[in-house]
Amino acid sequence: MRRNKTPSYIVSFDKVILIAYCLLCLVGLITLLDISSVQSSMKYFYRQLVFLIISMITVVVILYTFNLEKLRVLSPYFVYLTIILLIIVLLKGSTVKGATRQLSLGFINFQPSVLARLALVFYFAHILDKKYDELVASNPPHFFTNFFALIVITGITFLLIIMERHLSTLIIGGLTLYAMLIYAGTKKRVLISLALIGIIAGVLILANGADYRKGRLTTYKKFSLFLRPEGEIKIEDSDYQVKESLTALSSGGLIGTGMAKGRAKHYYLPEARTDYVYTVIGEEWGFIGALIVFGLHCFLFFRCFRMANAQENRFLRFLGVGLAMNIFCNVLVNTGVAMSILPPTGNTLPFISYGGSALLIDSIALGMLLNISAQRRYV
8 A cells, every 4th residue: 555655656567568558549530531631621631630649648648647547436426427428428428320329529429328338437447356366256136135226227328328229339338347357267157148138138229229220130131141042133223332341351352452443442331430440451451460460469359468467556458458359359340340240339349440439538548557567566
């Protein structure tokens, strides 16, 4: 306890994590410049450049000035704040393509649901450390009693995200928190119970949700690597984006078409800057280029996971694993959708897709990971 009150300064941190982050951001900037150069305006590239500079400054500020151990007591209030923001979105947010999930702040469209994932990871790390002995000893009835507040807060947050029709964020957040429970040593019976609840909730959401979700599942069955039907496939208008994504990826071959011959960015793929940016990389840089980008994301995850797992402080260990999982689950969903391994859903590729708020929040997570990795000297 004495050390927490003693002034200190950082003597080293995991520079490999920082280098991997910078490389991914560079790939994203080059890809966005490539896309913007053939479309109607360069404003998206310039805006992303501005937010990249802001994000990198934020990473440095978090690395050198934050004390995550002291901030943990504020973790419930971070979640309360995101819940308030999610409610404001439902009341006054802008609706895009049938989904109300963002607040317009003039210079940026901010999605509180993405921030909610980060806040929940922070809150989970705090509670799992604080009640660790109860966690590892709890059977299902005791777990739902001992962690009632945690369950209620998470349930309210997820319910608001469902109402905003942001299913991809719900999936990524759910997988991240479930992975944290596994890592923390939760009993198998509790994990099975939570998995069953999640599966039942997912079925109910799909069965009673918006028609567009059912349409996406129908499209997925047509083009899935695993469920593709035999015989001739009837192409509908709703299948266009998935079909174009697979066409672009297949045309890339082993080494790609090159930036000069890329087809998808010429408005053939409507969401080329955001949801399907990995498709543009696969088409123009080929299988090798796409594999390198995915491999860089994997390397970043395993480096962060190994660093977090080596921490003596249990809270920082849980927090680091959760932050790493949050970023990597996002990567898996985005690339899975691009290759039709997963049903189509809207989410960005961390550090690469266009989107100022997503880049900033992912960079905040990266800054926290660097902060966890830092070695300090006390004076």
